[in-house]
Amino acid sequence: MMAIGFMNVVGSSTSCYVTTGAFSRSAVNNNAGAKTAASNIVMSVTVMVTLLFLMPLFQYTPNVVLGAIIVTAVIGLIDIPAACHIWKIDKFDFLVMLIAFLGVIFISVQEGLAIAVGLSTFRILLQITRPKTVMMGNIPGTDIYRNLHQYKDATRIPGFLILSIEAPINFANITYLNDRTLRWIEEEEEDNIKEQSSLRFLILDMS
Template structure:
């Protein structure tokens, strides 16, 4: 509420110690409800010493003043709690959340409505469940984009984000941006093949067909055996199409697993590059060499 940084782990450790020690004296369960926090904040408390004072006053109330509160209407107590809780609701932040991320707003409202009208457990389970669902969707549908070269530079960026970037003739550069494992490996394979199909469908010239596929793995933090097998299967599919697969800038963890799985031996160590520019230059040299060889063979046939 004061925009202060707090360590939730320390609070949980403190609650745990209090409940462990209190269990030896039949102490009531110690928690940190929002209602008491709101009342404490609205009363003008500034330090943790306020909790000691509040606890001492609560002890005196339970020991000596409890009979006086026996006939206090629950409506009055509810009104006190509600008036304190209203100060915790940040309407501007909710509106801002709705404008920025609709799914985050849905999670927020699920927690708020669930806690308000059902129970705290249901509200928390709804919000946590929706958050986990979104995380699974992000992981199962990882980001992938086609890269093009920025004119007059050696930089390669997303062609959708930078429309001025130009694709490389005969070379398709794709960037993967998430861990690759069993849950998303099939999607990645289909996504890569879809990119190739789209590129070959756009091009009408036989000289612009895709002959090299570069996969930038700089954003892939980890990979499992299923992901490596997916790359092997992708390589077999590409070989049948006459497309050479190359890997660019894999992280050390990914490269170690590929080496142990003998993936580097399968596609050749010469198919690994440090930068996209190095890989593109090598692909251009390969394309130029194959084109020259083809022209020479055609000339020989014409002479004959």
């Protein structure tokens, strides 16, 4: 990996094409038990001999057979545990991954990746314009404040509304944050009326 990276750094300064190892050939190389870069010599010679002398033998091979060979070679690249881990962490990221997979399988590589990149860009813009705001509570016996919905031990402090804004503030989200904060205050005041208390302080955590 370091050699390929260094090669592309040098090549980009001399108008060379970016190069990398093909997934199918890399998978075959790995499944064959290759341990050193010397295996690339054997692979390159094999590919050269095949292209120069053995292509007539593959002329009448059905595309479905070639596709099956490639699928068999790269099936090991599918990491099911990693997909399950992404599902547990972020459902939207899993959805983008699944759409990219299905797009590549049923449409094309370029369009499948383009759809995934478009969805990821849309999510970034959505996070910038509508940042997440959460109510914070104190962990009893400490000076630590955490999300009330994620930490069951966190408790609210009477008279205080502590909000954490989990994104930088800019012109694109200032109106949304202002409206959202006012709604937090209104909801807190309604709860305080029921509990016969009053809201005295608003604290914004922008760290």
